[in-house]
């Protein structure tokens with residue numbers, strides 16, 4: 001009898017620069033496909049769903065650069081999601097923001113395998129990389145003020161990073177019964193918008209270094 005072919009890992013990045021950093025880190029490793037998600041949760045969900053329909057995957061990873069919450073994740077460091085949270089999915093009310101969970105329309109939170117996230121964080125740290133585990137928020141509008149950063153941090157305890165694709169990738173994975181992870185390399189602080197201060201090159205180097213370690217844990 002022929003052995004079952006090993007199921008593959010699907011990695012989704014928003015843009016080509018992130019995909020190329022991941023591919024450099026993977027250095028030709030077998031068993032992983034890296035695909036473009038586009039920017040934002042809708043594009044990410046649609047493209048992840050299409051990729052999952054075309055292959056046999058054991059795990060989906062949303063990977064890329066992101067903003068780090070001050071005091072939680074510094075520029076150049078890595079955040080492994082222990083929760084993937086759609087932080088702006090809900091309704092604004094006179095009493096404050098209400099999540100879709102509170103409204104009774106599903107969940108803004110996709111659970112992550114906590115053991116796997118912890119093992120990955122540990123492996124990154126063991127490789128000498130600055131890494132922490134924490135909630136990674138998905139937003140459709142990148143935060144641009146200190147007030148919004150503070151509101152998000154209080155709305156989601158444990159928030160460590162924000163980006164724009166993780167929830168879309170994770171919902172597409174959940175829909176097919178495939179586990180999802182998210183890893184972000186911090187290019188900027190979440191807060192007042194200052195594009196000139198984004199350290200994209202540094203974050204892409206961290207993403208590349210993390211990608212060289214990922215498969216030790218994920219396979």
Ligand SMILES: O=C(O)c1cccc(C(=O)CC[C@H]2O[C@@H](n3cnc4c(=O)[nH]cnc43)[C@H](O)[C@@H]2O)c1
Pocket residue numbers: 014015017018038039040064065066067068139141142143162163164165187188189190200
């Ligand atoms: O200009 C470049 O060279 C370049 C290279 C790689 C990536 C980019 C992006 O602008 C990617 C957009 C992507 O970044 C995530 N991101 C990064 N910081 C934040 C943030 O503070 N809040 C929300 N999202 C952030 C996000 O996932 C975008 O898809 C440019």
